[in-house]
Amino acid sequence: MLTPLRIFTAPNRLRLLLLLVCSFLAQQAAATHIVGGELDLQYQSGSTYRITLNLYFDALNGNPGALDQDLTVSIFEKGSNRRLQNVVLPLSTNTFVAYTNPACTQPSLVTRSLVYSRLVELPASIYNSAGGYYAVVERCCRNNGINNIVLPGNAGQTFYLEFPAVVRNGQPFVNSTPRIFPPLSDYACRGDLFYYNFSGQDADKDSLVYELVTPLNGSSDPADPKPVVAAPAPYSSINWNPGLGTLNQIPGAPTLSIGRFTGRLEVRPTQIGLFVFGIKCSEYRKGEKIGEVRRDFQLKVLNCPSNIPPEMVVLMPNAPRAYQPSRDTLRLQPNADRCVRLRFTDPNPTSRLTLSLNPVNFTGPLPTFASITQGLVRAPGAPDTLVSQLCFPACLDTKGKVFFVDVIVADDGCALPKRDTVRVAFTSAPVPNGAPRITTTANPLPLRARPGDLVTFDVAVTDPENDPITLTLAGRGFQAAAVGAQLTQGISGNQVQGRFSWRVPCPTTNQRLFEFELVATGSPCAERQATTIVIPVQVEYNNRPPTLTSDFPAALSAEPIVIRRVLGAFLRRRWKALTLIPTSLP
Structure with missing residues (x-):
């Protein structure tokens, strides 16, 4: 009789346990969690820079085991793809991303901001290639619930930036990459216009240009979610679902767009869901592109309660009728009434309204609200309509040109405030002013x-x-x-x-x-x-030279007077006078 094979011996059980543990840890590391993020490189001094990775983590659906304590950034030379260094970035901060309006907080949207950062040396003896350099971090995986790309749970993210050589023509070339836009924490409502300021700031005052791009996937995947070091370029992109693409990343009417020079995101989504999108911010100096930063992020679209926009009326000075945009122009004269009245309301109950201004085609002194700038309407004890006053400063001089200012009333609705805007055209002559x-x-x-x-x-x-x-x-x-x-x-x-x-x-x-x-x-x-x-x-000051006189007889010619005596003889002569003529000093 054959004895049954006993495969579960003690050594085999140990091996199986280790295999299960390793498999579990790999699943934890590969768990879907990435919302988005970007790299950042800031000049410090000498050849020292600070490189930072901002990674946004799904705190609700992401597995805590996928929250890394460090990530590695790899730096390559463009063109040759030569690897120059790998830098381990430790986790320095872990905070929650705040909503624009905390009252609109949704329990289905919670995001963490993870910041990995370290100082790095970029010596001019090495980083002097005219083609520039790029820095990369690769990590998998994106949120499994993303609705606009193929197999999102298997898709990684490549965090990518480009920067120039640190020396040009033998002189230091100092540059910091743009620090782009605060992270997006808000959600959008289906059918409503969603807008968000994604503009950046550049420490070197370089010009910034924004555009939509397809997010990069790179080489990370569920089998290798956290590569030890990043691979060199090129990097593969994510795959869009049918009907979507770089210029149509989120279903909408209109679809997602970004202001080329303003960085303002806009979309009116037509479908609910979770949508990833990518943008690129390029920096230019004297007309030459010197670097770029990419950011991927997600926008959640929900069905929201109906929110009717507020309404505002601007009343003409010294007249009972309403100002009519595109037809009326305020003509503000010295020593005349320079104020207009504002009436604003909201049909929604218990609505808090806020007034603001946006100059359209001018800079300089703005009109000011002479009374309230915010208030509550359609609540117990509150009026249905609020009244305020907008006054134009006496100094304002349009020099004969027509200026435009947007007078805006916004409610406190979710996800973003609804607004009503009246664009006011005006000319203004200042009060005459005399010189001292x-x-x-x-x-x-x-x-x-x-x-x-x-x-x-x-x-x-x-x-x-x-x-x-x-x-x-x-x-x-x-x-x-x-x-x-x-x-x-x-x-x-x-x-x-x-x-x-x-x-x-x-x-x-x-x-x-x-x-x-x-x-x-x-x-x-x-x-x-x-x-x-x-x-x-x-x-008054005359300084004349002194005059010397003597009792010698006047010379009969221009020849000098010569006195001849025997050598060793004694000469005695009486000088008549030595006169110094004084100057005009008192």
Whole structure:
């Protein structure tokens, strides 16, 4: 009789247990969890930079075992794909992404912001290739619930940025990548316009350009969710579901778009679900592209309760009728009523409304709300309609052009506020403003003095509109302080009063006329207005050489007088006089 084969011996059981543990850990690491993220490279000093990975983690559906304590970024040379270094980035912060409006929090949408960061050296002796460089992190896997790509649970993400050489033409080329946009925490409502500011900031003031891109998948997958190091380019992309693509990433009417220069995202989704999308932010310096940053993220679309937008009416100054956009233009004149009344309401119950402004084609002083900027309507004890006032500043000068300002009322609805906007066209002439006036006691001009004299006179400055004034002293062709001139001043009522004093020094040059400038400056409406007067001071000073005389008879010719004596003889002669003619000193 054959004995049954006993395969579950102690060593075999141990091997099986290890196999199960390893399989479990691999599943944990490969668990779907990635919402999106981007890389960031910021200059510190010398050859030191800080490289950061911002990874957004699905805190609701993501497995905690997939939350890495470190990730590795690989840096390559573009063109050759030569690997230069691998840098392990430790996890430095782990926080929740906040909603724009906490009252709109959805329990089905919870996102963590994981930040991995470390200082890295990029020496000019190595990072000097004209083609530039790229940095990459690869990680799998994306959320299994994504509705717009094929097999999302098997799709990885390639975090990618490009940066230029750190030296050009033998000189340091300092650059930091754009720090792009706050992470998206809000959801969208089907059928409603969704908008979000994805614009970035650049420490070097480079120009930023935004565009939609297909997210990168790369080489990570469920079998190898966290590669030890990233592979070099090229990187494969995710696969869109039928009917979708780079320019149609989220089903909508209109579909997802991003402002090329503003970074403003907009979409009016037509389907509920979870949708991944990708954008690229390129940076340009002097017209040349020097780098780029990619970000992938997700937008959740829900069915939301109906929210009717608020309504606003702008009333014309000194008239009972409403302002009509595209037909009316406010003509604001000096010393006339420069305010319009606003009436705003919302048909929804218990709605909190907020007013704001957006200048369309100008910068400078904005109109201000003279009364309330927010309030509650259609609630117990609250009115159905709110009234406010918008006033245009007296300084505002459109210089004959038509300016536009959007007057906006927004509610507190979810997911994002509904708005009503009235675009107001206006021209504005400022209140006339006169230049400062200067008077002095310096008289008559030019003032005359000799070295050692003390020159003094009083100064008074007034402004017809009592605007703040500054008074300064300068010299024409010389520094007033260098020759010892002083101007002390103070404020008395609505006047600036000063006293000029100058002890005339002995001249060290041939200059005898000193012209002192007094400048009174006012800045009404942020426009400089100046008045200048000149006080000339003539220094009377004649310095003639001394004259030597004697009782020698006058020479009969131009030949010098020669006295001849025997060598060793004694000469006695009486000089008539040695006269030094004084100068004009007192």
